Amino acid sequence: MSTSVSSISNPKLSLNILTEGDIRQIHSATLEVIESVGVKFPSPKALDILKAHGAKVDHETMVARISGDVIETCLAKAPPIFTLAAIDPDLDLPLDGNHSYLGTDGCGVEIIDAFSGECRRSNKQDVYDVARVADDLDAIAFHWVPISAQDCPPESRGLHELEAIWTVSKKHAQTETILDERQMRAAIEMAALLAGGKGELRKRPLLSIMQCTISPLAHDTGSLEAGLIAAEAGLPVGFMTMASCASTGPTTLAGNLVVGNAEVISALALMQMAYPGCPVYYAAAQTAMDLRTGAYTGGGPEDFLFGAATNLLADFYNVPLSMGAFATGAKEPNWQAAVDNSFSSFMAVSTLSDMLLGAGLLHGSRIFSYEMLLMDAEIWSILHAMFKGIDVNEETLALDAIREVGPGGTFLTHSHTVEHLGQLWLPTLMDRRTYSAWQVKRDGAREWALSRARQILSQEPLESLDPALKIEFEKIIETVEQG
């Protein structure tokens, strides 16, 4: 069971992707869209709240037009900093604008079995197993429900998934699969039991919620209503846009940012109208449609640019960001996966996006692979090393050592070398052997990643959840199932 998480903080590298003027233009265009075109809120409850705050509401089309002033005033109420609490407080994740954390991806529909290699439909045991492996990796700071527990009833599936994760991990959990009021109330009840009461949960939210918007410029009934219930309980709530260039958003990247931004900030404003000061976050996974097939790409230069640009918007609104990265469309952990996931994560971290989703999925977030999870963790460790940048000071300039070694000498045996060895990165999956050593088995990253996952899975599971709580969880789930 992990006792620490590896976050990226105080990065030495940064990227200039949008100027302040660019951001202001995107912001003004967004307000204009929300005010003149409007955003669809297909929930009477949401529309009533919006109307009470001065929005022009068309009850027939369910479109609300909200003035820019109102949006700005509401967003200003959102706390700029809050913590995603973990069951083990040492694993807490402060979202203070100075950390990037990596989570698993969610929520795939199939899994490549770690032992048989078969690609099959996922079940609750898989959620439990992936959580065990993710828990073991320092690179993974929080869990998303990685794949669906398809052997559980649809009406309580999201709860079974949370139970599986909480049974074996003390890290923070974020879910995207609780879309209705009933399951949301039950999830809050479960989280409150874990936290030691509703008041405690509010102080230490062990669970955060992610809902999707429907590009262009619309929201989903269930997501809005479930989001409001979570906000009421003090759980951090994020709304994710997936505006896709050329289909659900304009082809042009700036226009796509405007559409997505309008969706996200209108939802965050609604949460603030209902529960001023509740913790909310921006979430995004914009992409570009594949021009030939219409497919969701989950990679490519547009995705990478969005990855870096979106955090500037979230920073502008002073809320944390959860950014989709690592969402390769590759079918196996191969060249494409490495290119996609390295670039997307690098770009998102370059502007210090607070939360990055998500390690481990292939085929545009549809197939879970243990190999990919371990490889994504290794990419994270490279980023971790890179973003430390280059320290320049007396000690690192190493003048004394250079003087002592002199022309033609060696640093290998110098004490300065040994003192600083820990600063050099060590791979676990990169092949740096000789050619002949490789020739023996012709193995590499994939085999090593898989064997590491198998090793973790073969250990006796460490169930950290109090058995008495587990019984309570099961009762709550049963109540939901009985309607």
Next chain:
Amino acid sequence: MSEDLLAEITESVIGGEPETVIALTRQALEMGLEPMEIINQGLVPGMDIAGEKFSRGEFFLPHLLIAAKGMQNAMELLEPELVARKQTFKSVGTVVIGTVQGDIHEIGKSLVGTMLSANGFKVHDLGVDVRIENFVSKIEETRADIVGLSALLTTTMIGQREVIEALVEAGLRDRVKVLVGGAPVSQSWAEEIGADGYAEDATGAIQVAQKLMGAKS
């Protein structure tokens, strides 16, 4: 003269100018051209060429869809004229399509629908989050040959089975072929629930739909 106009209609379909397609179609009607002539010698060749360009990689999806939109708009204009003449433009088959209840994923379903209509099917798109009874009543009303059920969520794919069961109950199952698709759906799921066809993407959906029509006749 009329040949020139028909050629212009073809060009405007290919060129992606739905407004022009409508204007030219109206002009052709005013000139006294027969609706069937406009369809077979103006619109259909345009759609065929757009389709060929798409297969060759010269056209991208938006080009193809705009061409289809032009054709569709013109068809709406021509439909009453055909009715007035007691004629029908024989479509390849009639399809009712929608995303099942509880699921709001639209992009893939609409793409499949549009591509089917671009390939000569008459498509009734019921949208997303479609209730079982709406599928059933639309199938009855339109005497559809095929019903297309899209589901993108593992929690809603079960809705595909429920529609099939409802079709059995309504005594319609023998009259209509069931085509399923969507991210979590697979050939084995299609077999498990007793669907007649499964396709992984829009191109596949057209091929399967054509095959199902062959099996019907």
